[in-house]
Amino acid sequence: MKLKVCGMRNAENIAELVRLKPDFIGFIFHEKSSRNVLVFPEVIIPKSIKKVGVFVNEPLAYVLEIVLKNGLDCVQLHGDETPAYCLDLGKRMPVNIEIIKAFPVDATFDFCQLDSYECFVSYFLFDTKGPKAGGNGKVFDWSLLAKNRSKKPFLLSGGLGVASVDELRRFMKTPMSDNCIGWDVNSKFEIRPGFKNIDKIKEFKEKLV
Numbered sequence: 001m002k003l004k005v006c007g008m009r010n011a012e013n014i015a016e017l018v019r020l021k022p023d024f025i026g027f028i029f030h031e032k033s034s035r036n037v038l039v040f041p042e043v044i045i046p047k048s049i050k051k052v053g054v055f056v057n058e059p060l061a062y063v064l065e066i067v068l069k070n071g072l073d074c075v076q077l078h079g080d081e082t083p084a085y086c087l088d089l090g091k092r093m094p095v096n097i098e099i100i101k102a103f104p105v106d107a108t109f110d111f112c113q114l115d116s117y118e119c120f121v122s123y124f125l126f127d128t129k130g131p132k133a134g135g136n137g138k139v140f141d142w143s144l145l146a147k148n149r150s151k152k153p154f155l156l157s158g159g160l161g162v163a164s165v166d167e168l169r170r171f172m173k174t175p176m177s178d179n180c181i182g183w184d185v186n187s188k189f190e191i192r193p194g195f196k197n198i199d200k201i202k203e204f205k206e207k208l209v
Contacts, residue, residue: 002182003209004155005201006054007035009194011043016198018045020205023182026052026076029066034193035186040070052076052100060085064092076100076125086120098122100155104129105140114150124150125184128158137187139164145176153181161188162200165207183208
């Protein structure tokens with residue numbers, strides 16, 4: 001299973017995280033977020049770890065600028081971006097850039113809408129629907145994923161922490177997890193916005209990844 005740690009921005013904290021060899025490190029470029037990156041941290045991140053830029057309803061030109069300026073490997077779309085937006089973004093991006101489309105899930109979520117995105121993204125990400133675009137720190141009802149008919153690989157997000165380990169192990173034994181490739185973690189590991197408890201991430205990774 002893969003591990004994606006999102007909401008990073010402190011160089012020393014990132015350097016500590018790099019030693020744990022996560023698969024993805026996420027950087028949030030959204031001015032309304034308390035984890036918003038104003039200046040990209042100067043830190044060496046090996047090519048084996050993918051740098052993800054998280055955006056919410058931003059103009060395509062801005063996304064492309066940030067990707068090229070900071071050498072990002074993935075773009076995560078966490079707003080109301082349409083399939084047409086994803087298609088256009090893919091055409092403008094360098095060919096090796098992956099696109100992750102996040103969806104906030106609650107009991108009213110229509111999984112049929114995923115069909116129109118499948119051809120234009122690399123992964124889906126299922127998060128908890130809340131007042132913020134992400135980082136709400138709450139777990140959604142994973143049984144809702146039984147309605148997911150898509151074969152597109154996805155990351156599971158939403159309030160995941162060390163306390164989630166046993167439930168995640170049980171989840172991985174269900175058919176709902178068939179296309180789950182890993183975990184996206186953020187708020188449950190924070191000491192303060194944008195700064196993570198590396199020891200807790202290590203514990204989570206050793207138990208689940």
